[in-house]
Amino acid sequence: MEHKAGFVSIVGKPNAGKSTLMNILVGERMSIITHKAQTTRHRIIGIINDENTQIIFSDTPGIIQPKYGLQKSMMSAVNESFLDADVLLVVTDINEKHDEADVVEKVKKYEGPIAVLINKVDQSNQELVTQKIEYWQKELNPAAIIPISALKDFNIDAITGFIRDHLPIHPPYYDKEELTDRSERFFVAEMIREQIFKCCEKEVPYSSEVVIVSFKEGEDLHRISAEIIVERETQKAIIIGKGGTMLKKIASAARFDIEKFLDKKVFLEVFVKVLDDWRNKDNYLKRFGYEG
Ligand code: GDP
Ligand code: K
Ligand code: MG
Numbered sequence: 327m328e329h330k331a332g333f334v335s336i337v338g339k340p341n342a343g344k345s346t347l348m349n350i351l352v353g354e355r356m357s358i359i360t361h362k363a364q365t366t367r368h369r370i371i372g373i374i375n376d377e378n379t380q381i382i383f384s385d386t387p388g389i390i391q392p393k394y395g396l397q398k399s400m401m402s403a404v405n406e407s408f409l410d411a412d413v414l415l416v417v418t419d420i421n422e423k424h425d426e427a428d429v430v431e432k433v434k435k436y437e438g439p440i441a442v443l444i445n446k447v448d449q450s451n452q453e454l455v456t457q458k459i460e461y462w463q464k465e466l467n468p469a470a471i472i473p474i475s476a477l478k479d480f481n482i483d484a485i486t487g488f489i490r491d492h493l494p495i496h497p498p499y500y501d502k503e504e505l506t507d508r509s510e511r512f513f514v515a516e517m518i519r520e521q522i523f524k525c526c527e528k529e530v531p532y533s534s535e536v537v538i539v540s541f542k543e544g545e546d547l548h549r550i551s552a553e554i555i556v557e558r559e560t561q562k563a564i565i566i567g568k569g570g571t572m573l574k575k576i577a578s579a580a581r582f583d584i585e586k587f588l589d590k591k592v593f594l595e596v597f598v599k600v601l602d603d604w605r606n607k608d609n610y611l612k613r614f615g616y617e618g
Pocket of ligand 3 (some may be wrong): 347
């Protein structure tokens with residue numbers, strides 16, 4: 327049997343369930359997931375392998391109209407992910423109230439096989455499923471429309487089946503032991519960022535970035551030092567909290583996840599720093615790994 331390999335992009339609106347899907351497909355907690363929109367900022371790849379196949383998934387930020395520099399960079403990550411995709415997965419929330427003309431417009435430019443995944447069917451009914459299938463058939467006429475629940479692990483095999491059917495014959499692109507192209511540092515930073523999303527309200531998570539300042543691997547313990555970057559002093563005060571309680575909460579929850587992820591005891595220090603308006607400054611965006 328010839329080896330198949332290829333790139334699969336996961337796109338769709340914010341909160342459709344792209345990161346949840348990516349994680350269940352890859353079987354690792356790789357992309358950060360929260361109920362807030364715009365949590366995923368970078369393009370993240372996750373890889374699954376078996377003897378004759380290698381599927382390389384890209385999770386992407388949700389499709390929106392960009393308003394500031396960071397969002398522009400996020401949208402170029404989405405555009406970029408279309409280019410090398412062999413298969414495109416368009417994730418849509420079955421209970422999405424807004425029309426998805428922006429999604430349709432973007433994905434229409436893609437010429438390869440598309441599967442529309444109607445997600446969160448656990449929160450819906452057959453009638454609505456039928457209605458949504460008709461909508462997507464009319465708007466996009468994709469190669470497949472698959473009702474799924476990423477959260478409840480429903481119909482996920484149908485997705486991998488679709489991908490296998492459409493994957494080109496190609497040798498593996500990555501070492502078969504590799505799960506992702508991202509470093510441990512990246513995931514550690516993401517786990518801290520996830521806790522900021524969970525613990526803080528409104529603008530604060532969106533204005534925050536996490537930088538790993540040092541990562542020292544020890545025999546029994548990893549020593550990790552991180553900085554949370556915010557845009558204003560007021561945000562810094564919120565993240566630190568009264569008597570440092572908020573920062574303690576963020577750091578200890580993050581440490582719990584990081585220890586599980588690294589399978590190692592971790593000593594985690596977290597500092598908070600203000601960089602005025604960093605989301606609109608190219609030099610900072612570059613430094614934090616957002617390409618223009
Ligand atoms: P993304 O912005 O598209 O990456 O969406 P996320 O994966 O971050 O998920 C957004 C929210 O939807 C989270 O609260 C998820 O737990 C939830 N979610 C994702 N998939 C499902 C699903 O199949 N069913 C239900 N009920 N909730 C889901
Ligand atoms: K989200
Ligand atoms: Mg996401």
